[in-house]
Amino acid sequence: MFFLIRRLAVLVGTLVIASFVVFLIPYLTPGDPVRKILRGRVSDLNVDPVTLENLRRSYGLDRPLLTQFWDWLVKALRGDLGLSYTRRSPVTEMIGSALGVTTVLAITSLLIALVAALLFGSLAAVKRGRPTDTAITSITQGFVAIPEYWLAPVLILVFALQLGALPSAGWRGPESLVLPCLTLALRPMSYFTQVTRASMIDVLESPHITAARARGLTFGATMIRHGLRNALLPVITLFSVWLAGLLGGSVVVEVIFSIPGMGRLLYESVINNDIPTIQAGVISLVGLAVLITTLTDMGYTLINPTVRAAHVSA
């Protein structure tokens, strides 16, 4: 219980600090925020000074910074995160919609990565020191270095342009998930595979595996019941870290594949200086990241009794 309360306090504190930092960003970067807002709406660089001042007053940007922050915070606590300066719709709706898309993208990618990693990581561990292990280890280490901005166009070139098998962009059904998910899954898959391999090697060398085999369990059953279960712990940690990261949206993948997720929303908001959307978006992501970390820690305590004991004694 104390653990949960402490975690909640961390969540609230982090959100308040993050919101203030995010609030300051538009004022710390050079240029007039109101001019930036207008440039998000029209391509005309010439702006009427009267219009500028009207807009500044209309958005309350002529008030002291702390007053603006306090107003925003009070409204945010009531669940009102304001209207987008450019789209002029409630930012909560925009973020809800974008977050839904990114969640699908992130979890699907990570599940693909996880399944592949468990398979290849276990195989490499079982075949430790043999050519299969060397091949899996080398290839996954190579994959880590492949950037998304290179991989995405290559996948489009092969699967959309040459083979005509998959759509090159858009968000129009399960088939449009394939290429972006493969792009996003490659790097976590590589990390997961390496961690799975290392964990599995540790587990396979432990006495309880020998004992299980001695009790007559088949190799496969031993691997699944004792090996994978224990090896999963570090992979789950890594999964949650990646999940928190991917929920922030992958700007590169979402822009290249024209996916209306969080990455693209935040990217466009920054370009258009859409302060309410930037603030709400970053706060949501910080909140989600802290929440996921908390849930992971809780999951840890459920899986591993020694962690639970440590929390209790703390």
Added chain:
Amino acid sequence: MKRSLPLRPSALICSALLTLTACGTFENNDSTAGADQNVVISLQFSPRSNYALETDDALLLSQIGCLETLLTYDNKAGALKPLLATKWTQSNPTTWDFTLRENVKFQDGTGLTADAVVQGLKHVLAVEAPPRAFNKTVVSSITALDGSTVRITTPKPSALLPFRLASANTGILAPAAYTSSGIKPIGHCTGPYKPVSEATGQSISMERNTTYWGGQVPLAKVEARFIAEGATRATQVQTGESQIALGIPATSVAALKSDKDLVVSETFTPRTTGLYFNNSRAPFNKAALRKAVQAALDLNAIAKSVYNNGAEPAIGPFSPTEPWAPKGMRPVAQNLDQAKALLAEAGYAPGKLKLTLLAYTERPEFADLATVIQANLKAIGIEVKVKSSDYAGIEPQLLSGDYDLTLLSRNHLVDIADPNGFLSSDYTCDGGFNISHFCDPAIDKKIASANALADATERNAVYAEVARYLEENAVTVFGVHEQTLAAYRAGVKGFTDDPLARYAITTAVTVAKQ
């Protein structure tokens, strides 16, 4: 004894994927690609301002065949043409009357009336940030004289008011479109295509407007996809997912041109990139030095290498195809000897002048352009340091005049299809965007006089004279006239890449059976 696993991994993963797929919102519009008389177009910009007509969203609504204006500017003819208004007359120097076309219906079935037009135009005047094309500094009043005549008055004599009524910002929607929560274009346009559904930020789907005042509409369905990434738009038209793609990046042109099923169109835009000087202070208050820089630059090499031939060396602020471009002008050719002589005339020995060139990062080509300029100026003994930042970062310096040299890309028809607004804002003493900090009362007088000239030939002659002055005095070194690139499938007929970005899907666009 063997114990079965409580959840098989495969079942777990499948159910997770199904659940995820169900909770994510996919756009479920059927693709219209490949079907007879249906077209998918990939656009570079998405609606960013909830279709507010005072913003660039109005251009988008016009591009997709939804929004129409009272008049239209025919780029080829260089003249205004009727659209929702059939006649426009200037009853006195500050009063214009527009006669509306009869039997025009909005897509919600209501009729186009003078009251509806007045309401629409007044809405644009009243918004918090009215467009430069149509605001209270250029319009005094809008009234309905009768059911089919709208009277608009101006604070000063203006021959250019009809051009303002050809700006997409003055597009007319049915009264029901103007709601307290913003503009609702679906079902409220007068154009040939009727928006029926929208996937926010992704696409908008349209159907033929069967009651269109302009007669039969050829395409049954149109889907406009908003794809920000240029290479992805190029891929869409290559794969056939789109039939038309706008804003093709120069890097994709070679691949597209090699595909016999595709057509690539290259059109001059009213956009000129130049090297802007701060004319108000030393060292560039000396014309000889400005001309030295002008003579040092190799514009041909810039157009070829930096722009991959997607631009032409500039002859001034306006490209040679525009009716207001001065006749007989040629780009200034690189002449290093002449440049060195001019540098000496300005009083600077080689190696004595050290300058900072500002370049903004929103235009990726500026990095290369700045490097070429740096090398060109080094050849005559001017040392240039390049400072890059986003535009917002350098704008305060540009506006306050705290700089020497900057790169700038300017669209000179961004408000109306006449360069008066551009010349007034950029090259008059009190201009709102006088980045050059150039001031010559004689030029101010000329530009102001053009505003009242009803005859387009006379007006264009004034603009040409000003353009010639700016080029010959090197007020700015106009570098290149930029081109816009579009690609479309060979089966598409009647498509024109509009240099003013107002039209894409028109009644002229058809697609052959595939």
